[in-house]
Amino acid sequence: DAGVIQSPRHEVTEMGQEVTLRCKPISGHDYLFWYRQTMMRGLELLIYFNNNVPIDDSGMPEDRFSAKMPNASFSTLKIQPSEPRDSAVYFCASRNSNEKLFFGSGTQLSVL
Amino acid sequence: GQQVMQIPQYQHVQEGEDFTTYCNSSTTLSNIQWYKQRPGGHPVFLIQLVKSGEVKKQKRLTFQFGEAKKNSSLHITATQTTDVGTYFCAGSGSARQLTFGSGTQLTVLP
Numbered sequence: 001d002a003g004v005i006q007s008p009r010h011e012v013t014e015m016g017q018e019v020t021l022r023c024k025p026i027s028g029h030d031y032l033f034w035y036r037q038t039m040m041r042g043l044e045l046l047i048y049f050n051n052n053v054p055i056d057d058s059g060m061p062e063d064r065f066s067a068k069m070p071n072a073s074f075s076t077l078k079i080q081p082s083e084p085r086d087s088a089v090y091f092c093a094s095r096n097s098n099e100k101l102f103f104g105s106g107t108q109l110s111v112l
Numbered sequence: 113g114q115q116v117m118q119i120p121q122y123q124h125v126q127e128g129e130d131f132t133t134y135c136n137s138s139t140t141l142s143n144i145q146w147y148k149q150r151p152g153g154h155p156v157f158l159i160q161l162v163k164s165g166e167v168k169k170q171k172r173l174t175f176q177f178g179e180a181k182k183n184s185s186l187h188i189t190a191t192q193t194t195d196v197g198t199y200f201c202a203g204s205g206s207a208r209q210l211t212f213g214s215g216t217q218l219t220v221l222p
Contacts, residue, residue: 042212042213042214042215043155043200043212043215045209045210045211045212048209056209091154091155099143099145099160099204099210100145100157100160101145101147101155101157101202101210102157103154103155103156104154105153105154106154
């Protein structure tokens with residue numbers, strides 16, 4: 001298995017632009033998580049899905065952030081409009097029932 | 113809500129010295145997991161502890177789960193430069209959601 005696949009690896013954009021981050025979880029995993037990592041706030045859970053259904057989005061910072069999971073093999077995290085304070089590494093992770101999390105390589109987002 | 117505190121935030125050791133990081137939860141945990149993140153990398157699962165007082169070993173790494181299931185520790189014996197990275201604990205509570213600690217960044221000086 002290729003593991004959790006995220007794209008792009010790096011994204012540099014200007015303030016106000018829309019950003020879309022993509023994730024392909026491990027096949028057979030029924031939970032998918034989006035995390036954000038910064039030096040100041042560490043690893044923050046933004047939202048998670050179970051069987052493609054959003055379960056808890058209380059970590060989503062504000063309405064500029066949205067996430068979808070149209071099917072079991074694909075999820076997106078969108079920021080519109082982006083702001084410099086959104087600069088961070090965004091990780092997608094998936095797991096099955098044994099609770100062990102597998103992380104993707106992350107997307108390094110820089111908003112100028 | 114559930115909070116997981118981890119100390120120290122940073123630790124510099126000389127190669128060959130031991131290292132310990134501690135994790136404390138504000139609530140009783142159903143289990144605790146440990147992850148390692150190398151510089152520039154992503155968190156990688158190390159181990160999960162479930163039972164009260166459980167101790168598990170992986171080569172030079174020893175993991176403990178407290179009797180009250182509210183604290184945990186990771187001890188590395190005789191550190192090597194390959195141990196460099198940030199070590200995170202992550203606690204799972206009644207809602208079965210993982211809450212990550214802030215991590216301990218380990219630097220090993222050759």
